[in-house]
Amino acid sequence: MTFAELGLRAELLRALDDAGYTEPTAIQAQAIPTVLKGTDLLAGAQTGTGKTAGFTLPLLERLSQKELPAKGYRPVRALILTPTRELAAQVHESVRTYGKHLDLRSTVVFGGVSINPQMMTLRKGVDILVATPGRLLDLVQQNALKLDRIETLILDEADRMLDMGFIHDIKKVLKLVPAKKQTLLFSATFSDEIKALADKLLNSPELIEVAKRNTTAERITQRVHPVDRGRKRELLSYLIGDGDWRQVLVFTRTKHGANRLTEQLQQDGISAAAIHGNKSQGARTKALSDFKSGKVRTLVATDIAARGIDIDQLPYVVNYELPNVPEDYVHRIGRTGRAEREGVAVSLVCVDEHNFMRGIERLIKSDVEKVVIPGFEPDPSIRPEPIKMGGQKPAGRGKPGGRSNSRPGNSRPGGNNRRTEQPRARSRRA
Structure with a gap:
């Protein structure tokens, strides 16, 4: 046709x-x-x-x-x-x-x-x-x-x-x-x-x-790299440098975490910019423009950007931190593999996030391949710790996927309350 x-x-x-x-x-x-x-x-x-x-x-x-x-x-x-x-x-x-x-x-x-x-x-x-x-x-x-x-x-x-x-x-x-x-x-x-x-x-x-509910695109290659929580940034820089990744969208849970990771990547010699709700509109527009043009190699974003970024031929999406809401994983990795092109979605998962990963795999009805990178093998003696997100109470580890019982729009375990991430009303208007 x-x-x-x-x-x-x-x-x-x-x-x-x-x-x-x-x-x-x-x-x-x-x-x-x-x-x-x-x-x-x-x-x-x-x-x-x-x-x-x-x-x-x-x-x-x-x-x-x-x-x-x-x-x-x-x-x-x-x-x-x-x-x-x-x-x-x-x-x-x-x-x-x-x-x-x-x-x-x-x-x-x-x-x-x-x-x-x-x-x-x-x-x-x-x-x-x-x-x-x-x-x-x-x-x-x-x-x-x-x-x-x-x-x-x-x-x-x-x-x-x-x-x-x-x-x-x-x-x-x-x-x-x-x-x-x-x-x-x-x-x-x-x-x-x-x-x-x-x-x-x-x-x-x-x-x-045209797509079954909560399915991930078949043209997206998904991988999990198990890693200790303290070595995630080191592994991310290694993957970008060793693989010569030229356009990488990286997701964090919090705005503060996005800023911190951006600074760390820059210190590693990788050009990076952050995009989230606390950035001015001008800064967000410039970061996205620089990323699309190739001036910036890595764009670090919170989940609010998962639906607002449309980039042709985006090859790599990295979950630096897994989302506590499994559906957000689908939205995140959907930034790649667009318009019939291939894409790669990588998740850096530490021991604290195993319940989140199980919740995601139940949602997508598939096990994601686990690949340990030589030199970054997780230390089996490290015990899980509660995940603190956005200054709220630690995300519950008792429920796989870490989901809360709050209704859409209310605060969730995971800090980035969606109603504060995107401004509305006078100070909160979109």
Whole structure:
């Protein structure tokens, strides 16, 4: 199948050709015809499946079917909500890339930067708005934006939005948009919370699921390197240097841990930058840009970045510290092995994290290969210690995977409370 067979206009096909895309992915082949029909959609797709183009292309097609005023104000007709600033910027970049030959206006708004330029752009009018929930509501409150002409509402990575505590903001947005509209909901997993949200949002939706729930991509090679907790940084530097790894995304549990590891890697002669919620938006944007361009060899990130980083041909993901929530492992390693390419996901696991690893293997229904690196054999005399994360109580070692019983959005054992990692409200707005 080709994109031309999906019913897209010549301007979109030319943009796809400019970008070097010739054949649609599975999610694109299924989602594009559904969106073009105007029906609601509930789509399940893991990261790296091409879902952004799956909703961006048909959205541009539908919006272009109506005659547009050459000059003057244009009301927002399509709203795309995303959980993080980085993801919002990347979705908007896709809108610009695919719509570059069309007479459509678009912009992106998120927190962490001045609101005034965003207000000025919106008051001139745009057709497509990509936004994080917090900043969107700030703009509405300041009368810079109205959502009463929305024809299409898209919730991208809805499961992460719920996990980060945005459900109340989403409900506020729903009161501002017309009842009659097309709604598209994309999620990596179909949890009970997602199903409940879909029941409220969607009208007789079509269901598309291109990957089984909580599975990891087959093209990702997963390995565990057992190592003592005190030698992780040494092993990481060895792996990067010995393997000549040129682009490595490394995950830590905490923001402080990310900063500390970044400094240690730099001391080892490995260029590195950190990206997390305490960094300014400018610093986060620069770190990601330097990493993509190859100026920085290693990007150290917390889980908040797992959904906000979209890098073509990213070859390596390293779990420097395992996540205490098993699903986050799937999101982390999903940064590699994208767009039908191969990837490697390495986890450095010390004796403290064995329960976390067992929880992950139960979730993905597979044992991950264990490879001991010569010279880094774990000391069998070292006993497990409680894992302290983010200044909270040590993560429980009694439960495999270390999961808490708290509801999504509440504090979890693991420190990085998702609602403080991504700013909302005035000081917490996305």
